[in-house]
Structure formats: C-alpha cells, structure tokens
Amino acid sequence: MSQLEQTDCINCPDILKHWIEFQLVDEEGKPLVGMPYKLKSRGNPSIERTGTTDGTGLLREEDLPPMPVTLSISAQPLADEIVRRTPRLPTGETNSHVKPTAIMDGYEYQYITLGILSDGYPTIRGWQAQELQNSEHFRGSTLQGLSTHQLNRRYVLEIQVIRGCACDRDITLDELQEILPNAPQIRLQNNLEAFNQGFNRFGITTCRGKAHFLAQVCHESGGLRYTKEIGGERKTYNPWYGRGLIQLTFQGTYAEYGNYIDEDVTSSAQDRDKLLSPPHSVLSAFWFYNIHKNVSGSAGNDDFNKVTALINGGFNGYNDRLNYLKTAIRVLRAEHLNQLLENERFEFTSSSIYNYKIYSFAWGLWHDPNITTRRGTTKDRDEALRGYERVQELIIANPFRTEQQLNRKMYGIKNRDVSNYINERITALRGGEGGAARGIGERREGGAARGVGERREGGAGRVVGERREGGAAREIEARREGGERRGRGN
Structure with missing residues (x-):
C-alpha cells in the first residue's frame, strides 16, 4: 500500500x-x-x-x-x-x-x-x-x-502605481513638471492646487480637456512666468492693465470677473493685485476660458484651431500652443480622446473655423508668407490659399449686406474691401503681380510697423476679433502674441 x-x-x-x-x-x-x-x-x-x-x-x-x-x-x-x-x-x-x-x-x-x-x-x-x-x-x-x-x-x-490618463482625477506635480520641465518646482507647486480646483469647479474632467486648457495657459503666461503686464503702469488704461495667467484687461472685464466670484477686485490696487498670485491668477484664467470666452465646447470637440482663435482672436503663437498641447496630451495620456489631430496637425478644413469668415481670413493671413506682421505659425502658401479661398466662398454664400456690416473691419480691412484684398493675395500667391505686397494694413504707428487691428491691450499686440457678420457671434478683444511677454513672474 x-x-x-x-x-x-x-x-x-x-x-x-x-x-x-x-x-x-x-x-x-x-x-x-x-x-x-x-x-x-x-x-x-x-x-x-x-x-x-x-x-x-x-x-x-x-x-x-x-x-x-x-x-x-x-x-x-x-x-x-x-x-x-x-x-x-x-x-x-x-x-x-x-x-x-x-x-x-x-x-x-x-x-x-x-x-x-x-x-x-x-x-x-x-x-x-x-x-x-x-x-x-x-x-x-x-x-x-x-x-x-x-x-x-x-x-x-x-x-507599483500605474499612471492612467488624467480623466476624473487631479493632475500631479510630476505631470506638471513634465509639461513645463524648465519651470522652478516652487512655481509649479504654487499653481498645482489652483489648477486642480479650477478643473473641478469648471467641469473640465477629461484628460484631453485639461491638456487643451494647460496648452493655452502655458503659452499665454510664458510657462507660468508672467501674471502682470510689462509696463502696465505706463499704459493709458492703467490701472486696468493685464493681470493673471490669461491677463484680464480693462475695468469692465475686472468687474465681470469680480461679479462672477462675488469678490472685490476693482476698488483698490490691493484688490486688483489679487490676480497676480494663486488662486486668482489661475481662477481668472479659468473664468476667461470657460465663461467669458466659452472655450470648453470647442476643447471638448478637440478643435484646437477654434480654441486658439477664441483665446487669441487669431493665431499668434500657434506653433508654441500646439507644442504645449502635444506635450500635455502625451503626459496626461490623452491620446485615446483624439478627434482632430492627424499626422501631428489640426487641419483647417476639419475645424469649425472653416465656417467663419473672420477665422478663415485669419488662417490665410497667418500662413501668408508675405505677411510678416502675423507671427506664430509656419508660413505656408497652400494653407494661406485655403484660408483666402474659403473666405471667398463664405462671402458669396452669405454676403455683407448692410452698411454697418460693410463698414466693419476684419484685421484692419473693411468688410467691403475684403474680397478685393483676398483676390490680390491669391493672385500674388499663385505667382502673379504683388508677390511682395505689404502685410494687411501695415502702418507706421509710433515708429514701428504694426498690423492693422493690433493694439497695446493687456500688454501685448491683440488682434481685433470677430464681429457680427450675418449673425455670427462677435469675438472681440483678441489675445496677445506669445512672443510679446509682459510680466514679472509670480
């Protein structure tokens, strides 16, 4: 046995x-x-x-x-x-x-x-x-x-913890450091809690949505360096110069923000300077992005071109914003929510800007190799032609009719003159006369050539944004160019 x-x-x-x-x-x-x-x-x-x-x-x-x-x-x-x-x-x-x-x-x-x-x-x-x-x-x-x-x-x-995407959770200090590798850690620590509070407060819950917001804010603030407009005290609109990561400018905008948060940010220099540091430097950026400009819908559609147009009024700093976005997408593991990024590009024809005269015109201007006053994109003849030709189509489909519409301007050109201007640029880009035409409305103002519509508002050149054209939403107060940084860091 x-x-x-x-x-x-x-x-x-x-x-x-x-x-x-x-x-x-x-x-x-x-x-x-x-x-x-x-x-x-x-x-x-x-x-x-x-x-x-x-x-x-x-x-x-x-x-x-x-x-x-x-x-x-x-x-x-x-x-x-x-x-x-x-x-x-x-x-x-x-x-x-x-x-x-x-x-x-x-x-x-x-x-x-x-x-x-x-x-x-x-x-x-x-x-x-x-x-x-x-x-x-x-x-x-x-x-x-x-x-x-x-x-x-x-x-x-x-x-061992495995890091998933940033949907429905806070972003971490490590992630913010990867997005902004050259930023001092103390600066990132000072802003991290306010970022996460803002994402929760304003309902930005997806990893892709967070990436879009961070891309715009990182560009607008020079990597979180600037919360105050350079030389703001010398501006004609002092004391309402730009403050915050997306610099709020003008008394009316300060008042709107103060009403939203139910806090005084207008009565004194001390009140206005609340926007120079967290939480208000960050909270004001969320308010501008989500409430004042209502960008979240476009971000939810992964429409980077529209997000940039709404924040900036044109495409200043486009490449820098895009680089920040790609980095944030990688770090926050947001690739699975991709809708419009193809071959490392957000195509003009896939964006809702394709249906706007103002933004199609902007796409042409910012890509036009002969217009040097519009910076931040890679100059590209074919992309410029796509923008200009689309404006022609939209004007034919929905012409400017009233005298008021005809006298309004897009980037310094009266609407009544836009078609002629575009025809000239298309001819030039296709090899005809005027290939060295000046940028739209270049002027000698204060001794420096400026694109028409560029103002010193909020400490940097802003593009006059979209007005009502045949019922399209007015998008005024375009934002500043990334290269014209303005402030002392927070």
Missing part, C-alpha cells in the same frame, strides 16, 4: 492547520480595499478560496495544508483602483516607505507590479493594449499570480 500523502487528507485537522495573510497597499502605504481575490493551494486543486480584501487591504485564509499557495487578484478592479493612486517619486523598492515599517513589524515584504498579481490584462484609459502588455507593469508576466511556499505569516505587498 502506498503511503498516504498529506494532500490526500483534505479534512484532517492536523494537516489543515496553516494560515496566510496578504496585505495590499499602494506606494503611499494606503490600503487597496475590496479587491476580489482567489487563493489556490498548489498541492491540492480542490482547495480554492475567494473573497475581497478588507478595510485595511488585508486578506486572511486559514485551515490550509502545508503546501505552496498562489494568490491572484481580479485584474480590472485592481487596475481601476491603482490608477487612481498617487505614484511615489522616485518609484521602486529602494525608495519605499512601506518596506521598513513592514519589516519592523515582523512581516514579509515584496514590491510588485500589476502583472505579478493580476489574473489577466486590464483595460486602462490612455494605454493601448500592446503598449500595456510591453510595459514594465506586465512585461514577462505569466498572469498566474503570486506564489509562495512559506505559510503562517503576513506578506505586505506594495503595488
């Missing part, structure tokens, strides 16, 4: 007397609660325990035979929870704050990735399936779980 193996005696009290505990925590030592698990005895397949971790992230199983066990956690609930956690920087076991405490308490410790515990591959927003499988979190994983032969002890399992 063969000798009876211990695993054959399933119900023997002397055999089933072992226990084991696993405690699941993140990189800050916070417990992972309610995680569905499965514990198998390797020596006896009939022994399988299931349950969920308790309020301390702990699971305990008793009455086990003296055989190795394998623990696996349901992949999707574990991933859903771990992506919400804050990654420790720097990461890794060497930098763990959990390990010394666990060892001091007499527990076993292990630093692990999702792939070691998970029973499959989860879906994580911001990650492509193959990218996730090849990442450090799953590379080489068998998806068989964590095994150990040592029972009658507790294992503290510190799980």
Whole structure:
C-alpha cells in the first residue's frame, strides 16, 4: 500500500492547520480595499478560496495544508483602483516607505507590479493594449499570480502605481513638471492646487480637456512666468492693465470677473493685485476660458484651431500652443480622446473655423508668407490659399449686406474691401503681380510697423476679433502674441 500523502487528507485537522495573510497597499502605504481575490493551494486543486480584501487591504485564509499557495487578484478592479493612486517619486523598492515599517513589524515584504498579481490584462484609459502588455507593469508576466511556499505569516505587498490618463482625477506635480520641465518646482507647486480646483469647479474632467486648457495657459503666461503686464503702469488704461495667467484687461472685464466670484477686485490696487498670485491668477484664467470666452465646447470637440482663435482672436503663437498641447496630451495620456489631430496637425478644413469668415481670413493671413506682421505659425502658401479661398466662398454664400456690416473691419480691412484684398493675395500667391505686397494694413504707428487691428491691450499686440457678420457671434478683444511677454513672474 502506498503511503498516504498529506494532500490526500483534505479534512484532517492536523494537516489543515496553516494560515496566510496578504496585505495590499499602494506606494503611499494606503490600503487597496475590496479587491476580489482567489487563493489556490498548489498541492491540492480542490482547495480554492475567494473573497475581497478588507478595510485595511488585508486578506486572511486559514485551515490550509502545508503546501505552496498562489494568490491572484481580479485584474480590472485592481487596475481601476491603482490608477487612481498617487505614484511615489522616485518609484521602486529602494525608495519605499512601506518596506521598513513592514519589516519592523515582523512581516514579509515584496514590491510588485500589476502583472505579478493580476489574473489577466486590464483595460486602462490612455494605454493601448500592446503598449500595456510591453510595459514594465506586465512585461514577462505569466498572469498566474503570486506564489509562495512559506505559510503562517503576513506578506505586505506594495503595488507599483500605474499612471492612467488624467480623466476624473487631479493632475500631479510630476505631470506638471513634465509639461513645463524648465519651470522652478516652487512655481509649479504654487499653481498645482489652483489648477486642480479650477478643473473641478469648471467641469473640465477629461484628460484631453485639461491638456487643451494647460496648452493655452502655458503659452499665454510664458510657462507660468508672467501674471502682470510689462509696463502696465505706463499704459493709458492703467490701472486696468493685464493681470493673471490669461491677463484680464480693462475695468469692465475686472468687474465681470469680480461679479462672477462675488469678490472685490476693482476698488483698490490691493484688490486688483489679487490676480497676480494663486488662486486668482489661475481662477481668472479659468473664468476667461470657460465663461467669458466659452472655450470648453470647442476643447471638448478637440478643435484646437477654434480654441486658439477664441483665446487669441487669431493665431499668434500657434506653433508654441500646439507644442504645449502635444506635450500635455502625451503626459496626461490623452491620446485615446483624439478627434482632430492627424499626422501631428489640426487641419483647417476639419475645424469649425472653416465656417467663419473672420477665422478663415485669419488662417490665410497667418500662413501668408508675405505677411510678416502675423507671427506664430509656419508660413505656408497652400494653407494661406485655403484660408483666402474659403473666405471667398463664405462671402458669396452669405454676403455683407448692410452698411454697418460693410463698414466693419476684419484685421484692419473693411468688410467691403475684403474680397478685393483676398483676390490680390491669391493672385500674388499663385505667382502673379504683388508677390511682395505689404502685410494687411501695415502702418507706421509710433515708429514701428504694426498690423492693422493690433493694439497695446493687456500688454501685448491683440488682434481685433470677430464681429457680427450675418449673425455670427462677435469675438472681440483678441489675445496677445506669445512672443510679446509682459510680466514679472509670480
């Protein structure tokens, strides 16, 4: 007769007397609660325990035979929870704050990735399936779980945090540092809380929406350096010069913002200077972006061209804004919400600006190689022609009719003269006469050539924005060019 193996005696009290505990925590030592698990005895397949971790992230199983066990956690609930956690920087076991405490308490410790515990591959927003499988979190994983032969002890399992997209969570200091690598950390720390409060207050919850906002604000403020207009005290509109990350200018705008937040920002220099530092330097930017200009809808449609046109009134600093956006998209893992970015470009014809005379005209002007007063885009003959030709189509479809409409201006050109001007530019761009034509309305004002409509408002050249053209929404007070920075940092 063969000798009876211990695993054959399933119900023997002397055999089933072992226990084991696993405690699941993140990189800050916070417990992972309610995680569905499965514990198998390797020596006896009939022994399988299931349950969920308790309020301390702990699971305990008793009455086990003296055989190795394998623990696996349901992949999707574990991933859903771990992506919400804050990654420790720097990461890794060497930098763990959990390990010394666990060892001091007499527990076993292990630093692990999702792939070691998970029973499959989860879906994580911001990650492509193959990218996730090849990442450090799953590379080489068998998806068989964590095994150990040592029972009658507790294992503290510190799980490496995986950063998902920035939807429905705060952005982190590390992420802001990646977007603005040259900014001092103290400046980022001073603005981070206000950014996250603003995202929550104004309902900007998606990673892509946050990327659009940060791209515009980072450009407008010179990388969060400027919250005050350079030489603002010398302006004719002093004391209502530009303040904040998107610099609010003029008494009426200050008053509107103050009414919105129900706080005095107009009565004294001290009140106005609230906009120079957080929270108001940031909050005023959210108000301008979301309320005053109502940009969020265009950002939600991933319409970068329209977002830029609304904020700036034209396309000053276009390339810089786009670079910030691409960086923010990468850092916040917002690629999965892409709608309009194709081959690293936001096409004119895919944007809603294609249906606006003013913005189609602007697209032509800013891309026209012969118009040097409009800066910030890559000059491109073909793109300029697309813009100009589209304006012609829109004017034919919806002409300027009233005397008031005809006398209004787009970028310094009266509406009654726009068609003739465009015809001249198209002829020039196609190789006809006038290839070296001056930029629209270039004047000698104050000794320097300025594009018509450029004003010194808010400390930088602004483009006169859209007015009512056949019922189109008025977009006045275009914003400043990124190259004309104006303030002392906050």
